[in-house]
Amino acid sequence: MSILIIGTGYVGVTTALVFAELGFEVTGLDADERKVQTLSEGKLTFYEPGLQDLLDKHLAAGRIRFTSEAKQAIRQNSILFLCVGTPSDENGSADLRYIRAVAEQIGQSMDDYKVIVIKSTVPIHTNERLTAWIAEAQPHPIPFDVVSNPEFLREGSALQDALHPDRIIIGSRNQAAGLHIESLYEKLNAPCFLTTPTTAEMIKYASNSFLATKISFANELARLCEQLDINVGDVSIGMGYDHRIGPHFLKAGIGYGGSCFPKDIKALLHIAKKQHTRLSILEQVHEVNETQAEHFLQLWERKIGGFAGKRIAILGLSFKPNTDDLREAPSLAVIHYLTSQRAQVRVHDPVAKLPASLQSAGVRQLEHLEDAVAGCDAAILCSEWDVYRNADWEQLRDEFKQLNIFDGRNVLDRQRLTELGYTYSGIGNAARN
Template identity: 55%
Template sequence: MNILVIGTGYVGSTTAMVFAELGWQVTGLDTDAHKIKQLEQGLLHFYEPGLEALLRKHIQSGQIKFTTNKDLAIQSNDLIFICVGTPSRPDGSADMRYVKQVAEDIGQKMNGYKLVITKSTVPVGTQEQITAWIGAAQEQPYPFDVASNPEFLREGKAVLDALNPDRIIIGSNSKRATNLLQSLYQSVKCPVVITTPRTAELIKYASNAFLANKISFINELARLCDAIDVNVKEVSNGMGLDPRIGASFLQAGIGYGGSCFPKDVSALILTAKQNSIELSVLEKVVQVNQTQHAYLIDKTRERLGSLANKKIAILGLAFKPDTDDIREAPALRVIESLLSEQAQIMLYDPVAVLPNSAAYKAVTECSQLEEALQDADAVLMCTEWPIFRKIDWAQMKAVMNQPNVFDGRNMLDAQDMRALGYFYQGIGF
């Protein structure tokens, strides 16, 4: 089977490379000529461990190619994956303009049977919309099916997750489409769930919303732990040993971010409201997440007093380690809060960089970690990059103006830091 992947962003590029690794012939299509040229040269336009190596491997093997020619790409491939963005609108709804444009392009250019599969995270009912959009755009009544096959990739672990998934969800009303998708994944060993397109679409949203729920739950509980002198890390450990709960996503910190959780939770809440249902638990999840970064700022202010003209080192910008993704990153909210209080900010992240925006002109981005810590009145840990655990804090104490560390990711050992003479404050202990 020849596969077309439309959209070569994070999901599309990963999807294309993994199908090539599984032995299929893959074409990546994008309207961005610069992006396509980079990919043809074996260069990713984002950071994801292991993915660029796969890209170069399969360019050389001939399993994958890239193009901007949508007419030829659509006509030459029978399986078409939609992997374009569905960003949030101001009201929390998913912006479907790119999905709609792709559906119309497929309808206009198709020259025979096509199976169209949505990988993009889309609202419940999108499969029916795509079917209608393709049908309305057809110049000739060629047969086609539309199925849902959501992705469950963790940024920083995308290659591992895509090659070793914990489940494959196939949402389809067509036996032909279901059989084709099962054949596509025949070499992958994991549970395969065959369901309706609407159910598949909701599984994706519900999964991300539940994980966001766990994060906000432990973050709010961490505030109580501070108040009653309990270590939230020990609470998390004790809870996580219960297999009904599980240890993942129970690490207290300054909140979740990225391209999925914030927009998916908002979209699910909006879907519920449109159907006269109140998802009050998820509304609270969002509220906790939007205020969690302020908890770290409050702790910093309690220690330093006024933050005006204080030199603050921010370690970590990406919303999580092993990615350069800063979308909805809690570090951005921390930085914006500090700027509003006239603090001087020195930022270091091993991969991620600030957007080219006037809002961040007062922030100094450092190329070396030591530069960020020089004469700092406090360090705020915002991303749990492994290299931060290896910092020689005894040596760095002499570099700083005041030995204050506020660990927004609970990644350092409190006892060790305090033994070195630091004032150390985590989240919930």
């Protein structure tokens, strides 16, 4: 059985390599010829642990290939997975221009029955719209089915999530088509839930929204804990023992980011608005996340007598460790705030690269951690890479001008840092500062 993956970004490449690992013949299709060439040469276009080894393995075995020849690829494969981007529009809605363009391409190119699978995160009723777009583009009627199969991959652990999923959601109006897609995952030990396309689409948005709600709940709680001299980390641990709540996604920080939560919450809020329904809890989730970084930056700013003229080190650019993704990364909001306060900013990240727009603003990225903190009045940890957890803070102490650590992820050893002479401040743990 041959599978075509349309779109070779983060989700597309991960999906393609996992299916190759499961024993299928896989083709990755992308209009970007440079990306196709890079992948064909065995080079990933993004950072994700474990995927490089799979790419090397399956290119060598001939189980995966990449192409920009759409018509031929569509005709040669019986199952087509759509993994193209659905970025946020200006009003928060999901932009479906790439989905529609692919639908028209499929309709114009297909010459026999296909199962088209939507892996991209899309608004409710996109399955129906895609079906109509394909049918309208066909020169003459050819049968096909459209199935919704949303992804639940966490950046930084995508391979683990894909090979050991919590669940597989399949939405289809045709039970046979749904069962056909279910059979692709039969080697994985995971429950499979067959439902309607609209339900599958909603499950994706609802899942991300609920996880974001837990994060924003912990973040807002951290603001109160800061005032009451309570450690929000201890509060989260105590709550997490309740199996109805659980410990996951209750960790306070300077906000969530990435390609999923911010975009999906805005999209769901837009959908609700169009239906004249207010999701007030989700509105507050978004509001807390938008203001979390600035709230604590203002607290930290008072601790060092203002950021103006100070040299500040940013530790971690990516929105989370083990990825180079900067989409909606809290670090960017932190950098913008610091530069607006006329601070000198130095940046370090093991993988992610500083955007050119910020380089022109006078922000410098340094390759080595000791160079990034050299002469700094404070360091702000924005992403919990192990390189910061395990850093030799005793040796780094000599590099600082002033020993201020602002831990935006509550992951550093405050007791050890305090013993070394640092002034430590975290998120919602003023009692320990």
